[in-house]
Amino acid sequence: MYQIGNIYIITAIAVIGGGLFGFDISSMSAIIGTNQYKCYFNQGPHGPDLDGDADCSGPRADVQGGITASMPGGSFIGALVSGYLSDKLGRKTSIQIGCIIWVVGSIIVCASQNIGMLIAGRFINGFSVGICSAQVPVYVSELAPPSKRGRVVGAQQWAITWGILIMFYISFGCNYIDGTAAFRIPWGIQMLPAIGLFIGLLFLPESPRWLAKHDKWEECHSVLTLVHGKGDPNAPFVAMEMSEIKRMIEFERNNANVSYMELFKPKMLNRLHIGIFTQVWSQLTGMNVMMYYITYVFGMAGLSDNSNLIASSIQYVINVGMTIFALVFIDRWGRRAPLVIGALLMATWMYANAGLMASYGSPAPPGGVDNVPEESWVITGAPSKAVIACTYLFVASYAPTWGPVSWIYPPELFPLRVRGKAVALTTSSNWIFNFALSYFVPPAFVNIQWKVYIIFGVFCTAMAIHTFFLFPETSGKTLEDVEEMFLSGVPAWKTRVEWQNTRKAEAGDLNDKEKALHEHSPERVEDAKHA
Structure with a gap:
């Protein structure tokens, strides 16, 4: 199957997963104030009038809070399980699973007959958002050239803002429809981007790092050639990436006992x-x-x-x-x-x-x-x-x-x-x-x-x-610099990029290999040294 190698197109497709969060935000914010919604889910003394003529009270304040909070509640669970899911099945596959879950949740939300059903559907939607919001940045960052990594990860937030804007105007337009269709239509439409994302992911490569971790070295090399080598398997940067990924994988396997508890050790707790x-x-x-x-x-x-x-x-x-x-x-x-x-x-x-x-x-x-x-x-x-x-x-x-x-x-x-x-x-x-x-x-x-x-x-x-x-300031520093910065105890307000330059001037120039790596990625310097 044809696969896309341009990192910007890959990012544009993948961050639709982040946009799902935006769709949820504005579909709720634009709808909770409409009479159609308030009358159908009314818990107050006024209404109900499904034609939207009555000034209904809608759900009680605490109940509306529960309806809204059910989505991030599901996202919390989804984010926690996403790491395990992604490590076992792959970055791309885990996002596709998130798409399927989103469609299921949207169907339940769209068909909601009562508040309980609405909360259940939104919780399922949230589970999907938790998976996608955690794994989309990992996926694009592992595919992107290091010099563009910050930009492509930041695109996740931009996708969220676009999702909010697009779904708000859809919901706003549906406000003119009488009856429950005013909120059921936008809640149904919001499943379409997830379907598009699922199909789009079929044409995207898997993370080369995940492939290498599962000993799929030929596929890993093919992905690096596609994304970084412009079709040339012998491109210098492709060879460098392969070499560093191998060393990184070897290092991780030699330190396979790493667990969550390491995050709570003194050197990592801060x-x-x-x-x-x-x-x-x-x-x-x-x-x-x-x-x-x-x-x-x-x-x-x-x-x-x-x-x-x-x-x-x-x-x-x-x-x-x-x-x-x-x-x-x-x-x-x-x-x-x-x-x-x-x-x-x-x-x-x-x-x-x-x-x-x-x-x-x-x-x-x-x-x-x-x-x-x-x-x-x-x-x-x-x-x-x-x-x-x-x-x-x-x-x-x-x-x-x-x-x-x-x-x-x-x-x-x-x-x-x-x-x-x-x-x-x-x-x-x-x-x-x-x-x-x-x-x-x-x-x-x-x-x-x-x-x-x-x-x-x-x-x-x-x-x-x-x-x-x-x-502390991390921009412009290699991960090795970040490591040393934390261990040295330098105050956060003194951790500008100039600190890195001063340290390097004192330590001397990087060797030739480090220079080559540093041109492509500060992260590769740390990977190579740890390996």
């Missing part, structure tokens, strides 16, 4: 804490909460019906556009600066929204307004426009910083022998916090109202301080 907190903080920014419940937020700001949905869609466009800057400049910016600056900017907009809501807002009137329960909070007039502006600025601050860096940074922290296990663990921490926050926010808007913004503002402030003092 890195594990940084990797986990990178993913945890990315959730505690409040960004995914904004994505899931943006219609609630803008409802509090006085927007209703279509004006709410249109205003919400603008934030998704901003998310897509601003992520491009990270794809282009992330290797130039490094990792620390985007994390610290992004956190400070997001804290600013969160505190601004809290101040506006506290100063100019008031409790929602009896019966609530639009998407806002009666126990919640509303703000009108010019201050409400300021709240919307601050929300847009928050998204614009997140998109080029914590969004892509939270996926790129953790794999750079760990040596090869534990990287797979470490990334699986850090990714699962992302999903468990996503689950907790998805469940927490709807009742929080009811119980503590505008103070929700203060909570996330404090989180953003804490993460700025944490990243400044404890998160």
